[in-house]
Amino acid sequence: MQIRTAEKMTLIKGLCGLVVMIWVSxxxxxxxxxxxxxxxxxxLLLSVGFIAGAICFAIFAQGWMLFTNKLSRHRLxxxxxxAVIGIVDVLYMTSLSGVELFGLDLQSNTLLWLVMISHGxxxxxxxxxxxxxxxxxxxxxxxxxxxxxxxxxxxxxxxxGQFQASLPLLFGRIGMNSWQLLGSAGILLLYVAGLAxxxxxxxxxxxxxxxxxxxxxxxxMMGHYLTxxxxxxxxxxxxxxxxxxxxxxxxxxLEGVYKLTIEEPIRYQQLAEEKITYLAYxxxxxxxxxxxxxxxxxxxQIEISRISRVSTAVIIVNINRxxxxxxxxxxxxxxxxxxxxxxxxxxxxxxxxxVFRMGEDEFAVIVPGVSNVSGIHDRMEQLLxxxxxxxxxxNSEYHLSVSLGLALFPxxxxxxxxxxxxxxxxxxxxxxxxxxxxxxxxSMQVQVQSRLKLENDLRKGIEREEFFLEFQPQxxxxxxxxxxxxxxxxxxxxxxxxxxxxxxxxxxxxxxxIVPLGDWVLRTACIQNKNWQMQGYEPICISVNLxxxxxxxSHLSEHIxxxxxxxxxDPKYLELEITESMTFDKETAFDQLRRLKELGVHISIDDxxxxxxxxxxxKSLPIDRLKxxxxxxxxxxxxxxxxxxxxxxxxxxxxxxxxxxxxxVESQEQLEFLKLQRCHEGQGxxxxxxxxxxxxxxxxxxxxxx
Numbered sequence: 001m002q003i004r005t006a007e008k009m010t011l012i013k014g015l016c017g018l019v020v021m022i023w024v025s026x027x028x029x030x031x032x033x034x035x036x037x038x039x040x041x042x043x044l045l046l047s048v049g050f051i052a053g054a055i056c057f058a059i060f061a062q063g064w065m066l067f068t069n070k071l072s073r074h075r076l077x078x079x080x081x082x083a084v085i086g087i088v089d090v091l092y093m094t095s096l097s098g099v100e101l102f103g104l105d106l107q108s109n110t111l112l113w114l115v116m117i118s119h120g121x122x123x124x125x126x127x128x129x130x131x132x133x134x135x136x137x138x139x140x141x142x143x144x145x146x147x148x149x150x151x152x153x154x155x156x157x158x159x160x161g162q163f164q165a166s167l168p169l170l171f172g173r174i175g176m177n178s179w180q181l182l183g184s185a186g187i188l189l190l191y192v193a194g195l196a197x198x199x200x201x202x203x204x205x206x207x208x209x210x211x212x213x214x215x216x217x218x219x220x221m222m223g224h225y226l227t228x229x230x231x232x233x234x235x236x237x238x239x240x241x242x243x244x245x246x247x248x249x250x251x252x253x254l255e256g257v258y259k260l261t262i263e264e265p266i267r268y269q270q271l272a273e274e275k276i277t278y279l280a281y282x283x284x285x286x287x288x289x290x291x292x293x294x295x296x297x298x299x300x301q302i303e304i305s306r307i308s309r310v311s312t313a314v315i316i317v318n319i320n321r322x323x324x325x326x327x328x329x330x331x332x333x334x335x336x337x338x339x340x341x342x343x344x345x346x347x348x349x350x351x352x353x354x355v356f357r358m359g360e361d362e363f364a365v366i367v368p369g370v371s372n373v374s375g376i377h378d379r380m381e382q383l384l385x386x387x388x389x390x391x392x393x394x395n396s397e398y399h400l401s402v403s404l405g406l407a408l409f410p411x412x413x414x415x416x417x418x419x420x421x422x423x424x425x426x427x428x429x430x431x432x433x434x435x436x437x438x439x440x441x442x443s444m445q446v447q448v449q450s451r452l453k454l455e456n457d458l459r460k461g462i463e464r465e466e467f468f469l470e471f472q473p474q475x476x477x478x479x480x481x482x483x484x485x486x487x488x489x490x491x492x493x494x495x496x497x498x499x500x501x502x503x504x505x506x507x508x509x510x511x512x513x514i515v516p517l518g519d520w521v522l523r524t525a526c527i528q529n530k531n532w533q534m535q536g537y538e539p540i541c542i543s544v545n546l547x548x549x550x551x552x553x554s555h556l557s558e559h560i561x562x563x564x565x566x567x568x569x570d571p572k573y574l575e576l577e578i579t580e581s582m583t584f585d586k587e588t589a590f591d592q593l594r595r596l597k598e599l600g601v602h603i604s605i606d607d608x609x610x611x612x613x614x615x616x617x618x619k620s621l622p623i624d625r626l627k628x629x630x631x632x633x634x635x636x637x638x639x640x641x642x643x644x645x646x647x648x649x650x651x652x653x654x655x656x657x658x659x660x661x662x663x664x665v666e667s668q669e670q671l672e673f674l675k676l677q678r679c680h681e682g683q684g685x686x687x688x689x690x691x692x693x694x695x696x697x698x699x700x701x702x703x704x705x706x
Contacts, residue, residue: 006208014218017245021222024241045240049093052247056086059254074134076142078257080149081125082250087153088118104157110164116183119224119246123187126220126253127194130213131201184228191221209264212256219249283357285335286342294356294364298416301368302409311370314419315380316405316427317345317387322361325398327548328584337400340391348386362427364420370408380404380437403430404437412440455511457493458504462516467491469524470690473700474543474661474683477675482700484541484575486683487525488690489517514547521545523563528693530569537701541602543575551582557595564599571600575625579606583621590621597622604661608649619656626653630664630684637669650677 063079092114095106106114160167168179195217202210226242281293289297298314305312319341326334338361345355345363356364365383370376384404390397405427413419422440425448430438461467467489474484491499508514522544529542550556564571576596583589583605593603604625628649635642646662653660662674665684674682688699 006211007206010211010215013215017219017222017248020241021226021245024226024238027237041236041240045243046093048240048243048247049089052243052250053086053090053093055247055250055254056082056089059083059250059257060086062254062258072134073132073137074129075257076137076145077125077129078253080145081121081129082253084149084153085118085122085250088114088121091157092118104161106161107164109167109169110160113160113164113167115227116187119187119220119227120183120190122220123190123194123224126213126217127190127197130210131194131197180228184224187224188221191217191224195221207259207264209256209259212252212259216249216252216256219245219252223249283359286339286357288342288346288355288357288363290356291358294358294366295416295420297354297356298366298419301366302414302416302419304368305409308369310368311411312409313367313370313376314407314409314423315365315367315383316358316420316423317341317363317365317383318403318405318427318431319361320401320403320431324548324581325584327552328581330585337391341387341400341402344387344389345383348383358420358424362424364423373408376406376408377437377439380406384436401436403427403435405430406437406439408439451507454499454504455507455513458491458508458511458513458517461491461493462513462520466494467517467520468692469521469528470692471542471696472683472690473688473696474681475687477671477679477682482540483681484543485696485700486543486545486577486690487521487528489521490690509547509549512549515549515553518545518547518550519559522560523567526563526567526569526574529573530567532697532701533569533573535697537697539570539573540701541573541575543577543604545577545606546582548579548582551578551592552588556592557599560596560601561599572602575602575604577604577606577627580608593622607663623658625659625661627661627663627683628679633662633664633670633674633684634666636673637667643673646674646679647677650674650679654678 060079060083063075091104091106092111095104095111095114195214198210198214198217199206206214223242223245226238226245228242281289283290298312301312319337322334322337325337338357341363342355342357345365349355349365352368354366356366358364367376367379384402387402388400390399392398405423405425407413407419407423407426409419412422422444425444426438426440429444429447430436470488470490471485472488473482474486475481476483489501489505491501491504493499505514508517525542525544529540533539553559560574560576564574578593596603602624603622604627605621605623606627607629608626626649628646632642632645632649636646637643650660659680661681661683662670662679663683665671665674665682665686667686671682671686691699
C-alpha cells in the first residue's frame with residue numbers, strides 16, 4: 001500500500017511540474033526589463049542557487065559522515081557526485097553576483113558552461129550510480145574516491161580558468177547554436193537513459209527510495225529544459241523556475257539516497273530482527289508458538305492466577321505412534337501430520353486458550369481460569385473427540401489418536417517449568433497405561449526415575465551380557481514335527497531378576513538401544529543354530545525379529561551377509577521377521593527386502609492383520625511367510641469375526657503362494673480349526689512355551705541319519 005501511494009505521488013509531482021513548465025514557457029515572452037523586477041528575480045535566483053548548493057553538500061555529508069562503518073557504493077558515489085555539483089553551482093552563483101571565488105574571474109559564457117557541465121555531470125552520474133548494483137565499500141576505497149574527486153575538481157577548475165577564452169560560445173546573438181543544441185540534447189538523453197535504466201532495473205518492485213530518484217530525474221529534465229532552451233539569453237522567470245526545478249531535484253535525490261542507504265537498510269534490519277524474534281518464539285513448521293514462548297506465557301498466566309486466585313491448566317497433547325508413522329511413511333508425511341494436528345488444535349480451542357508446539361510429537365494448550373477439576377476433564381474429553389480422526393497420506397487413510405497429560409496450578413506445580421515437566425510425565429504415563437488422558441500424580445516422579453534407572457541398567461546389561469535367548473518351536477500342523485523356532489530375548493537383571501520383554505523392549509526402542517541389542521540377538525541365534533548343526537541335529541530355520549531401527553539401516557544386508565559368512569551358517573536357515581508398519585515406506589522397504597532376499601534368507605511378516613498393509617503392495621513384497629497375530633487366534637472359536645479374518649488370511653496366503661504360521665495356539669480346538677483352514681504351521685503354548693537351548697535339544701531336535 002505504501003509503494004502504491006508513493007507511485008501515485010511520483011506521478012502527481014511529475015504532472016504538476018510539467019504543468020508549471022508549460023505555463024512558465026508560455027509566459028516567458030513577458031517583458032522583465034524593469035530594473036526593480038530584474039533585481040528581484042536575480043536575488044531569488046541567487047537564493048535558489050545557494051539553497052541548491054546547500055542541499056548538494058547535505059547529500060555529501062549524509063553519504064560521507066553518517067553510518068561510515070556500513071558505507072555503500074551508492075552512498076559514496078552520490079556523496080562525491082553532488083559535492084562536485086555543489087561546488088560548481090556555488091561557484092556559478094557567486095560569480096553571477098560578482099564575487100570571485102577561488103580567485104576565478106569567470107566570463108558569462110564560462111558561467112553557462114559551468115551550468116552545462118553541472119547538469120551533464122549530474123545526468124551521467126545518476127545514470128551510472130543508480131542503474132548499477134549496490135554493495136559495501138571499505139575505508140580505503142572511500143578515501144581513494146574522495147582524493148580522486150578533489151584532484152579532478154581542482155584540475156578542472158584550473159583548466160576552465162586558464163582556457164575560458166578558448167571555450168566555444170554557447171549562445172550567439174541570434175540565439176542557440178550547435179554547441180548548445182548538442183550539449184542540451186546529450187544531457188536530455190542521459191536523463192532519459194538514466195530514467196529508463198532505473199525503471200527497468202526495478203521493474204518488479206519500486207521502493208520509495210527509487211521513486212524519489214525517478215522524481216529527481218524528471219525534475220532535472222524539466223529544469224534543464226527551462227534553464228537552457230526556453231530562455232537562453234536572459235536571466236528571467238523561466239531561468240529562475242529552471243533553477244527551482246533543479247533545486248527540487250537535488251532535494252529528491254537527498255530524500256532518495258537517505259531512504260535507499262539509511263532508512264531502508266534500517267527498516268530491513270528491523271524486519272530481520274522481527275523475523276529472528278518471530279523464529280525464536282515460533283515453530284518454523286507449524287507456525288505455532290514454541291516451547292520458549294510457552295514457558296513465558298505460562299509463567300505470566302501463573303502470576304495472573306496468583307492474583308485472581310483461580311487455577312491455570314496446561315494440557316500436553318502427544319500423538320500416538322508418531323515415531324512409527326515418521327519412520328515408515330517418511331519425514332514429509334510426519335511433517336504434514338504435525339501441521340494438520342496443529343490446525344485441528346487451533347480450531348478446537350476457545351479464544352481464551354492458547355496452543356503451542358513443544359517439539360517432536362507434542363503440543364501444549366494453556367487453559368486459563370479453571371474453576372473446577374471436573375470442568376477441565378470435560379474439556380480434555382472434548383479435545384480428544386475433536387483430535388481423534390483419520391488422515392489421508394499417500395491416498396491411504398490412517399487413524400490418528402492422541403494422549404493427553406494434565407497439570408494444574410497451583411496443585412501440581414508452582415512454576416512454568418514444574419507444570420510442563422509434570423504434564424509431560426502425565427502424558428507419558430497415559431501412553432504407558434494405554435489410556436487416553438492422565439493428570440499428574442506425585443507417584444509418577446518415582447516411575448520416571450525408575451524408568452531412567454532401567455534404561456541405564458539396560459545399557460550396562462548389554463555390556464555385561466545379562467541377556468539370554470529362549471526359543472519357541474514352530475510345529476507343522478499336519479505332521480506335528482518341528483520345522484523352525486523363534487528366538488526370543490530375555491533379561492536376567494542382577495537385582496530384579498527376570499524382567500518382562502514388554503517392559504524393556506519398548507524402552508530399548510525409545511532409547512535406540514534396540515540396535516545393539518538386536519544385533520546381539522541375531523548373532524547369538526545364528527551361532528546357536530550353527531552349533532546345533534555341528535552337534536549333528538537336523539538343520540532347521542531359526543526366526544529373529546528385526547526392529548524398525550535395524551530394518552532402516554542402509555548396510556543391513558551387508559552386515560547380515562558378513563555375519564553369516566563369519567559364523568558359517570547357510571542363509572536358508574535364517575528367517576527375518578518384520579512388522580507391517582515397516583513396509584509403509586514402500587520404496588525403501590522394497591529395496592531393503594530385495595537385498596535381503598538376494599542373500600538367501602527367508603522373510604516373514606509378523607503380527608499380520610494388526611497393521612494397515614495394502615494388499616496391492618503385499619503381492620509384490622519379496623516375502624515367504626505370514627504370521628497371523630495371536631489376538632485373532634485367541635478368540636477364533638468364540639468370535640466369528642476373528643474366525644473370518646483367520647480364514648481370509650490363510651486363503652489369501654495360499655493364493656499368493658506364501659506359508660502361514662498361526663501364533664498363540666493354546667488349545668486343541670484352535671489347532672483343529674487352523675488345520676481346517678489349511679494353515680501350515682503353528683506356534684504357541686499348546687506345543688511349548690519359550691524354553692532354553694537345552695530343552696529344545698531334549699524335546700524337539702532330531703539327530704541326522706548317518
